[in-house]
Amino acid sequence: MKRPFKIRHEFVEFIPKARDAGVIYVSIPYATAVHDCFCGCGTKVVTPISPVGWQLTFDGESVSLSPSVGNWSFVCRSHYFIRKDTVVWADDMSEDAIAWGRMRDKAAREGHFDGRVKPLAPPKAEVTKSKSRGFWSWLTGGR
Ligand SMILES: [Zn+2]
Numbered sequence: 643m644k645r646p647f648k649i650r651h652e653f654v655e656f657i658p659k660a661r662d663a664g665v666i667y668v669s670i671p672y673a674t675a676v677h678d679c680f681c682g683c684g685t686k687v688v689t690p691i692s693p694v695g696w697q698l699t700f701d702g703e704s705v706s707l708s709p710s711v712g713n714w715s716f717v718c719r720s721h722y723f724i725r726k727d728t729v730v731w732a733d734d735m736s737e738d739a740i741a742w743g744r745m746r747d748k749a750a751r752e753g754h755f756d757g758r759v760k761p762l763a764p765p766k767a768e769v770t771k772s773k774s775r776g777f778w779s780w781l782t783g784g785r
Pocket of ligand 1 (some may be wrong): 679680681682683684685711716718720738
């Protein structure tokens with residue numbers, strides 16, 4: 643297991659093209675954080691900040707990102723937490739985490755199409771369900 647190490651955070655409006663290794667760039671206006679994979683492979687990692695994406699915590703001195711960053715779609719397949727400007731390596735990922743991460747990566751890619759994260763589509767199941775229940779009540783004459 644690799645040792646945890648300190649990184650830096652930088653608040654920016656636009657994510658710079660030339661990024662320093664060991665820095666997480668946070669754009670509040672675009673609700674996105676970007677860093678180059680902290681395993682050292684240099685792959686750009688985009689973590690959209692949203693209720694269904696990552697949550698960023700700034701305690702006045704350091705930033706934390708939740709949940710963990712799982713780069714299972716990269717060759718390195720690294721997985722780590724960012725806690726108070728520190729990279730903490732995670733254990734090997736479960737299949738669940740991999741599946742969840744792929745879903746999230748997909749959402750991130752699609753959301754990133756125009757450089758800004760779009761909200762994910764709201765769940766539609768509830769609407770359909772209540773509608774069919776209404777229809778059933780109408781059929782049976784019940785309320
Ligand atoms: Zn990597």
